[in-house]
Amino acid sequence: MKKIVVLTGAGISQESGISTFRDSDGLWENYPVSEIANYDSWERNEEQTRGFYNMLLKKLIKAQPNEGHKQLVRLEERYDVTIITQNIDDLHERAGSKKIIHLHGELKKACSVTDNSEVYPIKGDELKKSDVDKNGKPLRPFIVWFGEAVPMIEPAIKECEKADIFIVVGTSLVVYPAAGLLNYAKPGCKKYLVDPKRPNADLSGITFIEEKASTGVKKVVDELLKIN
Numbered sequence: 001m002k003k004i005v006v007l008t009g010a011g012i013s014q015e016s017g018i019s020t021f022r023d024s025d026g027l028w029e030n031y032p033v034s035e036i037a038n039y040d041s042w043e044r045n046e047e048q049t050r051g052f053y054n055m056l057l058k059k060l061i062k063a064q065p066n067e068g069h070k071q072l073v074r075l076e077e078r079y080d081v082t083i084i085t086q087n088i089d090d091l092h093e094r095a096g097s098k099k100i101i102h103l104h105g106e107l108k109k110a111c112s113v114t115d116n117s118e119v120y121p122i123k124g125d126e127l128k129k130s131d132v133d134k135n136g137k138p139l140r141p142f143i144v145w146f147g148e149a150v151p152m153i154e155p156a157i158k159e160c161e162k163a164d165i166f167i168v169v170g171t172s173l174v175v176y177p178a179a180g181l182l183n184y185a186k187p188g189c190k191k192y193l194v195d196p197k198r199p200n201a202d203l204s205g206i207t208f209i210e211e212k213a214s215t216g217v218k219k220v221v222d223e224l225l226k227i228n
């Protein structure tokens with residue numbers, strides 16, 4: 001069975017009503033990264049950081065997977081598919097994709113402040129100040145913040161090295177190491193990029209579909225199901 005790797009970013013969830021980060025009116029325009037998405041900000045102002053991720057979690061609970069997420073599931077009829085997502089939402093899971101690697105953490109989970117590999121599901125629709133790990137230490141959002149290691153990058157690289165086909169959807173390709181994953185594709189790997197905006201990256205050898213995920217992903221999937 002041929003192997004497909006799909007790298008997704010915030011753009012694939014945009015049509016589910018979830019804000020991207022760097023588009024106009026994106027999350028980082030309204031909430032400065034320096035005050036939210038790093039360990040220092042957690043130490044400086046836990047309340048604010050917890051509140052930010054709880055706000056995103058409440059939105060996610062109301063959101064639904066869109067056509068972009070759903071079309072990717074069809075590929076599993078004829079291909080071995082791994083989704084590598086930078087997204088912290090669970091919309092690929094809810095659409096029905098089976099193999100998903102989350103590079104930047106998951107909004108519906110929390111982890112111990114002393115060991116971020118100790119992960120717990122968040123109960124209800126918010127992480128509370130009183131939520132603690134098995135040793136009574138506070139829980140923090142299970143998010144890979146700027147400046148932190150990305151533990152899932154190694155398994156992600158292994159998948160990329162095996163890909164016969166590589167599809168990138170809805171990412172500005174500016175945040176590393178995720179943005180470098182395409183470089184691990186073997187020679188001859190067929191590459192697609194779906195995004196309504198041309199990213200500031202070298203697109204040689206890549207079929208660029210300048211569309212939103214809902215329509216662009218369908219085009220790629222229809223083509224790939226026709227040729228295999």
Ligand code: APR
Nearest residue numbers: 009010011014020021022086170171172175195197212213
């Ligand atoms: N369909 C497809 N792509 C879209 C859509 C859509 N409906 N709407 C917007 N996009 C595209 C934008 O054109 C842009 O290229 O999605 C991309 C979103 O880029 P970013 O906001 O930078 O999001 P992303 O690339 O996922 O960010 C990477 O940065 O802040 C961190 O941890 C955060 O995982 C995130 C990482």
